[in-house]
Amino acid sequence: MPIASEIFNLTFDAADPRRLAEFWALALGYQLEPPPEGFATWEEALAAWNVPEDQWQSASAIIDPGGVLPRIFFQQVPEPKTSKNRVHxxxxxxxxxxxxxxxxxxxxxxxxxxxxxxxxxxxxxxxxxxxxxxxxxxxxxxxxxxxxxxxx
Structure with a gap:
């Protein structure tokens, strides 16, 4: 019997993760993901986790305000988009x-x-x-x- 699974993230590769996160939040009626409990900002959380400051802009995420639809994650990659999406x-x-x-x-x-x-x-x-x-x-x-x- 197959193991049940669910979508955890939809992930986009990006040059500027924050810009794409803000665009897709507007497009989908999502919101930027708030910082984890116990942290006032993402910068505070990333510093506490010893993430180098030059990597703080390497990812961003948006969430469905209703908590039903999947989280969408944007990760920085060095290469530009070069061809048509296979999924959209x-x-x-x-x-x-x-x-x-x-x-x-x-x-x-x-x-x-x-x-x-x-x-x-x-x-x-x-x-x-x-x-x-x-x-x-x-x-x-x-x-x-x-x-x-x-x-x-």
Whole structure:
């Protein structure tokens, strides 16, 4: 019998982990992960753990304020992104209208997508294009470090 498991982190490689963490916190409605209990700041925690000061900006994380969705971790790597992502996130800009899964009218869905795209572009994303398939349309973007994602 397989052992049950769960997602602990989604991890992004990054040149600037804090910048990407702040971008994705905005995109997903997450928040920057607070410092561990007993520490007022991350700097205080890292100093107590003897992490060299030149490594304090090498990672950042965001968490779901509701505590349900997975933590997203951003780790600094020396090499730049060089090719298309093999995995990407889809950010839904709208909510179902009721518990039975009713979708809002298409005009509302498209207005919500346009508003979210505008918000993310203002935060540093770039638009790659729009895709229309099977009666649905979504926008493909790149985050500030070039990682592809979709707003649906």
């Amino acid at each position: 996130l889809d950010v839904r800009a709208w909510r179902y209208t009721d518990a039975s899964g009713g979708r809002p009218p298409e005009a509302e869905v498209q207005a919500a997508i346009a508003a979210k795209v505008a918000e993310l572009v203002a935060a540093g994303a770039t638009v790659s294009g729009t895709v229309e398939q099977y009666g649905n349309a979504w926008t493909v973007l790149h985050d500030p470090e070039g990682n592809e994602f979709c707003v649906v």
